[in-house]
Amino acid sequence: MPDLTLSDPTVALLATAVRDALTRMGLPSEDPALERPKDPDHGDWASTIALRVAKAAGRAPRELADALATELAALPEVDAVEVAGPGFVNFRLSDLAHAALVRRILAQGPGFGRRSADGGSHVNVEFVSANPTGPLHLGAGRWAATGDAIAALLEAAGHRVTREYYVNDVGEQIRRFGASIVRVDRGLPLGEDDYHGDYVPGLAVELRERHGDGLFDGEVDEVADAVGAAAVARMRERIAQQLEGLGVRFDVWTSEGRLHDEGAIEATIEQLRASGHTEERDGALFLRTTDHGDDKDRVLVRSDGRPTYFAADCAYMRDKRSRADHCIYLLGADHHGYVARLKAAAVCLGLGVDSVEIRIGQLVNLLRDGESVRLSKRAGEMITLDEALAEVGADVARYHFLRQNLDTTIDLDLAVVAEQSMENPVYYVQYAHARVASVLRQADERGFDPGTVEDADLALLTHPAERALLRSMSSLPHVIADAAEARATQRLTRYAEELAGTFHRFYAECRVLDDDPEADDETRARMVASSRARYWLISAAKQVLANALGVLRVGAPERM
RNA sequence: GCCCCCGUAGCUCAGUGGAUAGAGCACUGGCCUCCGGAGCCAGAAGCGAAGGUUCGAUUCCUUCCGGGGGUACCA
Numbered sequence: 001m002p003d004l005t006l007s008d009p010t011v012a013l014l015a016t017a018v019r020d021a022l023t024r025m026g027l028p029s030e031d032p033a034l035e036r037p038k039d040p041d042h043g044d045w046a047s048t049i050a051l052r053v054a055k056a057a058g059r060a061p062r063e064l065a066d067a068l069a070t071e072l073a074a075l076p077e078v079d080a081v082e083v084a085g086p087g088f089v090n091f092r093l094s095d096l097a098h099a100a101l102v103r104r105i106l107a108q109g110p111g112f113g114r115r116s117a118d119g120g121s122h123v124n125v126e127f128v129s130a131n132p133t134g135p136l137h138l139g140a141g142r143w144a145a146t147g148d149a150i151a152a153l154l155e156a157a158g159h160r161v162t163r164e165y166y167v168n169d170v171g172e173q174i175r176r177f178g179a180s181i182v183r184v185d186r187g188l189p190l191g192e193d194d195y196h197g198d199y200v201p202g203l204a205v206e207l208r209e210r211h212g213d214g215l216f217d218g219e220v221d222e223v224a225d226a227v228g229a230a231a232v233a234r235m236r237e238r239i240a241q242q243l244e245g246l247g248v249r250f251d252v253w254t255s256e257g258r259l260h261d262e263g264a265i266e267a268t269i270e271q272l273r274a275s276g277h278t279e280e281r282d283g284a285l286f287l288r289t290t291d292h293g294d295d296k297d298r299v300l301v302r303s304d305g306r307p308t309y310f311a312a313d314c315a316y317m318r319d320k321r322s323r324a325d326h327c328i329y330l331l332g333a334d335h336h337g338y339v340a341r342l343k344a345a346a347v348c349l350g351l352g353v354d355s356v357e358i359r360i361g362q363l364v365n366l367l368r369d370g371e372s373v374r375l376s377k378r379a380g381e382m383i384t385l386d387e388a389l390a391e392v393g394a395d396v397a398r399y400h401f402l403r404q405n406l407d408t409t410i411d412l413d414l415a416v417v418a419e420q421s422m423e424n425p426v427y428y429v430q431y432a433h434a435r436v437a438s439v440l441r442q443a444d445e446r447g448f449d450p451g452t453v454e455d456a457d458l459a460l461l462t463h464p465a466e467r468a469l470l471r472s473m474s475s476l477p478h479v480i481a482d483a484a485e486a487r488a489t490q491r492l493t494r495y496a497e498e499l500a501g502t503f504h505r506f507y508a509e510c511r512v513l514d515d516d517p518e519a520d521d522e523t524r525a526r527m528v529a530s531s532r533a534r535y536w537l538i539s540a541a542k543q544v545l546a547n548a549l550g551v552l553r554v555g556a557p558e559r560m
Numbered sequence: 561g562c563c564c565c566c567g568u569a570g571c572u573c574a575g576u577g578g579a580u581a582g583a584g585c586a587c588u589g590g591c592c593u594c595c596g597g598a599g600c601c602a603g604a605a606g607c608g609a610a611g612g613u614u615c616g617a618u619u620c621c622u623u624c625c626g627g628g629g630g631u632a633c634c635a
Binding site: 035037038039041042046048051052054055061084085086087088131168171172173174176282283284286295296298299301302303304306308309333334335336337339340360362363365403404405406407408409410411416420423424425427428430431432434435438439440441442443446482483485486488490491493494497498501504505507508509511512513514559560 | 562563564565566572573574575576578579580581582583584585591594595596598599600601615616628629630631632633634635
């Protein structure tokens with residue numbers, strides 16, 4: 001549980017009050033166990049501390065809660081402290097706290113909900129890292145959107161973040177990729193393991209244009225490496241473009257080939273050998289990953305002397321950790337077998353198991369007319385990320401991916417997503433933002449003078465719909481902190497939907513720009529005061545919606 | 561065989577050990593003389609099964625049932 005007191009002064013205040021009360025009661029002053037009740041009838045905040053310490057204190061939870069409630073001296077920010085159920089202590093915030101919230105949101109602007117970077121650790125988030133032997137398919141979009149949003153969440157939670165892509169740009173697959181291009185270029189037949197994608201012929205043409213025909217001179221085996229290298233460079237550009245289409249930009253692209261060239265792999269193997277974690281068997285060098293939870297030892301150097309990809313993975317891990325305090329790997333479920341060996345490698349490299357965090361996401365199952373479509377680069381049939389984006393749009397695609405738990409396999413039927421796009425939850429949220437913008441525009445056009453938020457009488461915001469909106473708005477800092485810690489993007493999307501919902505309900509029930517020329521002066525003055533309070537309320541709501549969408553990297557439109 | 565993920569409303573999915581388990585879609589019926597109806601309100605409908613831990617379990621543990629994925633001196 002992240003420390004909520006860091007991001008919310010009201011919580012900090014309550015926490016201190018609970019701790020002080022505990023001390024006065026002669027009980028250990030521990031975590032005040034503050035949480036947000038689901039039901040607004042239970043107040044704005046609740047503490048379960050009485051339930052938690054009852055046993056140790058040897059007193060009934062309900063009795064403890066009563067004593068605690070009595071001890072909690074009246075704070076100006078709190079209207080009431082109530083005991084409910086088996087021993088919950090519920091706090092009801094006062095108008096003062098609500099007014100402070102609106103002013104704080106507007107004063108902090110885009111910073112509301114975010115924590116300053118001071119003291120935050122440096123986190124490296126590696127994601128996508130698809131082999132550069134073809135364009136990204138739609139499934140990669142899930143990792144792109146999710147990794148990017150997790151990175152944004154971590155930034156919002158106060159960490160320095162590096163978004164990183166690992167490029168497997170050397171080895172057998174690249175050679176095969178190069179050979180496939182040459183074969184296609186010459187009209188030679190392809191083998192089963194060659195690259196059959198429909199992007200291959202065009203790539204051959206492009207490479208001739210870019211590098212001249214000389215690149216292709218020679219036997220297939222002689223030119224495969226060079227063609228492969230050129231093709232990889234080209235695919236990397238294409239992949240970067242595709243990611244750009246989804247609004248994702250990487251800070252660092254690490255080339256596996258560079259690790260080889262710089263001797264990082266040899267150095268890593270030497271380190272592992274020197275630290276006694278390796279063993280020679282049958283002429284190959286193994287890393288004893290079974291000592292650290294893996295189910296079999298892994299080969300670092302083959303019997304013919306060539307290092308394995310795993311050796312490169314170790315070198316890469318060492319490289320990344322030298323640049324960051326904490327490394328997150330976002331991998332697809334098809335790589336879950338890598339978890340144990342990577343964790344073991346972290347131990348063998350002396351990096352600290354906890355500093356290497358591996359997140360496994362379930363795959364995207366693409367459906368077309370209800371039938372599963374295989375997404376394979378070599379087999380050829382695939383839907384590329386850019387094709388998909390052309391159909392549904394980046395915001396819709398991003399939001400769709402971010403909305404779901406990583407543990408959930410996504411069944412995605414593009415036709416359905418595109419069809420439902422008008423009913424898509426992302427529009428529900430964006431519409432709320434656009435609606436606020438529209439009201440603010442109206443206010444301006446009508447010459448409405450909102451005054452200043454300092455002068456506005458925010459204590460007028462007592463309607464249940466207004467209270468619900470305030471309550472929802474106040475949650476953003478906690479939602480961001482929780483979602484970042486859990487690496488759970490769907491918590492933020494769901495929150496955005498909830499916030500949008502409370503706004504839509506508010507909008508349906510409360511009129512912001514209210515005036516009645518027929519009314520007497522006193523009534524009209526009341527209406528203006530109410531309009532001003534609501535004006536600042538929705539201005540703040542707009543900011544919170546924009547901040548939530550901003551972390552998700554989804555647009556917050558002024559009009560739709 | 562071993563390992564990982566999932567099983568919550570008709571469908572797609574949220575649910576961080578707390579109080580009466582929530583959305584969207586679909587269905588039924590309502591709501592604009594007035595700030596955007598891409599909206600609001602109401603209705604019906606659910607935790608795969610059994611044990612255990614706990615003051616409290618949809619959540620943690622075990623077993624079973626059902627579905628998906630992974631298992632290499634591959635890359």
